Amino acid sequence: MYLHGTSMINDKGHLQIGGCDTQQLAQQFGTPLYVMDEALIRQRCREYVEAFRASGLKFQVAYASKAFCVMAMCRIVEEEGMSLDVVSDGELYTAMQAGFPAERIHFHGNNKTPYEIGMAIDAKIGCFVVDNMVELHMLNAIAGEKRQKVKILFRITPGVEAHTHEYISTGQTDSKFGFDIDNGSAFRAVQQAVELPNIELLGVHSHIGSQIFEVEGFQMAVDKVIGFAANVRDELNVVFSVINLGGGFGIRYVEGDTPLPVAQYVKAITESIKTNFTKFNYPTPEIWVEPGRSIVGDSGTTLYTVGTYKDIPGVRKYVAVDGGMTDNPRPALYESRYEAMLANRANEENEELVSIAGKCCESGDMLIWDVELPKVESGDLLAVSCTGAYNYAMASNYNRIRRPAVVFVKDGTADVVVERESFEDIVGNDVIPARMKQVSPTV
Ligand SMILES: Cc1ncc(COP(=O)(O)O)c(C=O)c1O
Numbered sequence: 001m002y003l004h005g006t007s008m009i010n011d012k013g014h015l016q017i018g019g020c021d022t023q024q025l026a027q028q029f030g031t032p033l034y035v036m037d038e039a040l041i042r043q044r045c046r047e048y049v050e051a052f053r054a055s056g057l058k059f060q061v062a063y064a065s066k067a068f069c070v071m072a073m074c075r076i077v078e079e080e081g082m083s084l085d086v087v088s089d090g091e092l093y094t095a096m097q098a099g100f101p102a103e104r105i106h107f108h109g110n111n112k113t114p115y116e117i118g119m120a121i122d123a124k125i126g127c128f129v130v131d132n133m134v135e136l137h138m139l140n141a142i143a144g145e146k147r148q149k150v151k152i153l154f155r156i157t158p159g160v161e162a163h164t165h166e167y168i169s170t171g172q173t174d175s176k177f178g179f180d181i182d183n184g185s186a187f188r189a190v191q192q193a194v195e196l197p198n199i200e201l202l203g204v205h206s207h208i209g210s211q212i213f214e215v216e217g218f219q220m221a222v223d224k225v226i227g228f229a230a231n232v233r234d235e236l237n238v239v240f241s242v243i244n245l246g247g248g249f250g251i252r253y254v255e256g257d258t259p260l261p262v263a264q265y266v267k268a269i270t271e272s273i274k275t276n277f278t279k280f281n282y283p284t285p286e287i288w289v290e291p292g293r294s295i296v297g298d299s300g301t302t303l304y305t306v307g308t309y310k311d312i313p314g315v316r317k318y319v320a321v322d323g324g325m326t327d328n329p330r331p332a333l334y335e336s337r338y339e340a341m342l343a344n345r346a347n348e349e350n351e352e353l354v355s356i357a358g359k360c361c362e363s364g365d366m367l368i369w370d371v372e373l374p375k376v377e378s379g380d381l382l383a384v385s386c387t388g389a390y391n392y393a394m395a396s397n398y399n400r401i402r403r404p405a406v407v408f409v410k411d412g413t414a415d416v417v418v419e420r421e422s423f424e425d426i427v428g429n430d431v432i433p434a435r436m437k438q439v440s441p442t443v
């Protein structure tokens with residue numbers, strides 16, 4: 001596991017993050033435990049904001065809260081002067097409970113319900129990213145009932161798709177999201193929007209994928225977007241004031257991953273915008289982006305206690321920890337890879353190749369296939385790095401396992417930002433119907 005941010009090995013030979021000894025964190029808060037390096041989160045936020053500031057363009061950096069949406073995180077995003085992308089009433093509710101300024105919230109999603117739309121209009125959020133024609137008309141109608149005019153971007157599919165390391169230009173993009181440029185549906189959406197009394201069209205949004213390591217895909221997307229914008233200006237006399245290029249900026253999970261520094265992505269995007277819009281004699285729009293993973297991904301480390309192990313001679317040694325796919329479903333879902341170390345014996349030489357299994361009743365419940373570690377014993381503390389994005393956010397209660405706590409560590413202080421779930425939380429929504437025998441709890 002590579003040490004980054006404030007992670008280091010202390011004089012006890014323990015992994016330390018944010019000035020906190022992980023062994024002590026495990027003792028104090030129990031395991032599994034999500035530990036988030038607050039200084040590193042803030043550093044990532046600042047890298048985006050400073051790089052955009054340096055470009056001289058007007059901008060908004062909207063943290064894609066789907067990556068990790070809890071109230072304390074919303075506070076950090078607010079304090080760092082960023083905006084927030086939400087995709088559901090739950091994310092919107094979290095942001096509002098955290099006092100996040102509504103005018104800096106952008107609402108995404110391909111199937112916003114009337115309830116969500118009403119809630120977001122009442123909250124006076126800054127912008128809806130409209131995904132389809134059904135939504136456009138529903139939004140116009142609900143806004144009309146509420147006597148509001150709402151700002152929107154259209155989500156368009158630019159015909160550029162990123163497969164992490166490569167890009168394909170697709171003719172007509174096969175995607176559940178957005179309006180296609182090439183088949184004319186994006187154009188028709190703009191035509192419609194200018195007719196609708198309760199809609200103010202600011203511009204367009206494009207998102208090409210996630211965990212992207214190069215700039216070419218974003219540049220290709222800018223090319224497509226400016227072509228579309230110029231066409232819309234020439235044909236419909238509509239000028240976009242905002243272009244949102246989505247998220248997708250990659251991070252290093254394991255050796256061999258080669259993300260670019262944030263400033264490099266931002267420079268490529270902003271330069272490409274400047275050049276292309278000048279070429280078309282188009283007023284330079286405000287640029288928005290929506291990074292999620294690259295804000296929080298490498299700030300997270302999950303601590304687990306090693307329980308049992310099973311050596312199958314000539315095959316492999318399984319080492320089981322007290323979490324697994326319930327706190328990190330990504331290896332099972334996407335074959336994602338992670339690095340790990342023994343946090344309580346961080347200076348010891350690696351001695352064996354093992355595979356890290358979770359505790360769910362599921363053969364696919366594996367966290368890492370093949371990792372070199374010192375000789376692992378029951379009771380060891382295993383740290384898995386880069387679990388800050390899409391881990392807590394995608395955690396489940398499968399097998400009725402309680403979701404872990406989340407702590408923010410900074411300058412030697414650890415603050416719980418999400419409590420570990422209790423047994424009461426596990427049965428809290430259960431109801432035994434009146435027609436069944438009512439019993440007193442046995443534990
Ligand atoms: C529309 C949109 N914006 C932003 C993001 C955030 O992506 P990432 O976490 O890769 O930056 C996503 C997820 O891929 C997305 O679908």
Ligand SMILES: N[C@@H](CCCC[NH3+])C(=O)O
Nearest residue numbers: 066210330334389390394
């Ligand atoms: N949840 C995915 C990424 C989806 C991004 C949202 N559009 C992951 O863990 O990598």
